[in-house]
Amino acid sequence: MSMYKQITLVKRPENGQISADLFATREQEIPQPGDGELLIKQTHMSLDPAMLGWMSDDRESYIPPVELGDVMRSSGVGEVIESNHPDFAVGDKVMGMMGWTEYAISNGERLNKLQDGISEEMALCVFALPGLTATTGLYHFGKPKEGETLIVTGAAGSVGSIVGQLAKADGLRVIGVVGSDEKADWIINELGFDGAINYKTDDLEAKLESLTPKRIDVFFENTGGPIQHHIVNRMNDHGRIVVCGMIADYQADKPSAGPNWLPIIKKRLNIQGFTMPDHWDEIPQILEKLSPYVQQGKIKYRAHTIDGLENAVSGLNMLFEGKNKGKLLVKL
Incomplete structure (x- = not known):
């Protein structure tokens, strides 16, 4: 038996x-x-x-x-x-x-x-939930445009790293928020991000200002935490905020306070929360969008x-x- x-x-x-x-x-x-x-x-x-x-x-x-x-x-x-x-x-x-x-x-x-040539690691790192989530959130709700500035939290994570690489391939300036210097080095020197913020050690407001001279158009949120307040204040008018995750709050006794509504009103920001189960029936189209970036070697993991x-x-x-x-x- x-x-x-x-x-x-x-x-x-x-x-x-x-x-x-x-x-x-x-x-x-x-x-x-x-x-x-x-x-x-x-x-x-x-x-x-x-x-x-x-x-x-x-x-x-x-x-x-x-x-x-x-x-x-x-x-x-x-x-x-x-x-x-x-x-x-x-x-x-x-x-x-x-x-x-x-x-x-x-x-x-x-x-x-x-498909032939797709390893088990690549399948789960790129074509499973990470890639599906990144592609759906970025293109359905972030609506990136060439020349804009995007910031993504959890930028060295499975979703955030793909979001940043997709945006960079589309001609955006991309800034990532990470939790260590090693991760900052990886997203800049391996993935091609334009800059990184270590939320544990950097002066958040000063570093954010220096890295986003044209301010921020798209904010892809994976983590929560204090930096989100600085990012919202740095957004351009009619910016888009895609709320994908809030890992900083998942184990917290009390959820952290969200951004103030005043800049959201004044800047006419669009904030969209989303989850992949709403989009299961769109997976063939999502993979059709993602696959060329992978085939062209623009997505590392x-x-x-x-x-x-x-x-x-x-x-x-x-x-x-x-x-x-x-x-x-x-x-x-």
Whole structure:
């Protein structure tokens, strides 16, 4: 009898803290696919900040929470081991929402084959949630124009790094906000950003002013924190603010105060919050938009890979401690 492991959510986090006792590992017999189904052996699994929200019992969120006792939700890449589905063959590499599990059964819905030449790392770092989110937020709501100035927080993260590279490829001046000098060096010297702000050590107002001589047209927000006040005050009239994430508040006892409404009114700013589940049906069009940038070598990425399903919890905590350097993946 062949067995496999999966990790389920058994408790809700308290005060935004992620601990091992929230989860349980169970072993089960590897299932057999039924009619129209396929069996996938997952090889790489993505860890994302949104998981903390998925674990919380928030019934008014953009996506239902993971129910207690269910396998923890995540996207991943795997290989088809058995198939009774006409569109998938044994050996196909596929990507989709598989969860914290070594094996998964699928009926093929929202499951995409990896094209030849696309590695598992590239699939999860670029063509999965990071690239889809960056492309959707930037073009649907940021509406960038050549010659404008864009600033992105969490600029060395999986989403922020792609946002900045897309904008730079489109002829914008791009400034990134990061949490270390190493990350600042990476986004400038490797990704081609025009400047970087270390929110932990720089004089935020002075550095922002020096790096944005023409002020700011597009603000892509991933983190929250005090710098957002300075950025809003530095926006041009009719600027666009795309609110994608607020990782600084996810574990905070009390959410930080938002920007003052007066500059928003005076500058007639457009502020749009968004989440990818609203755009699942647009994925083919989003990938069509993103793919040429990748094919032309304009999108670089780096993966931070940890080994073993059993290390998923400690890996997830790395995201909120800022210890990861690149898209965080688990290799199974």
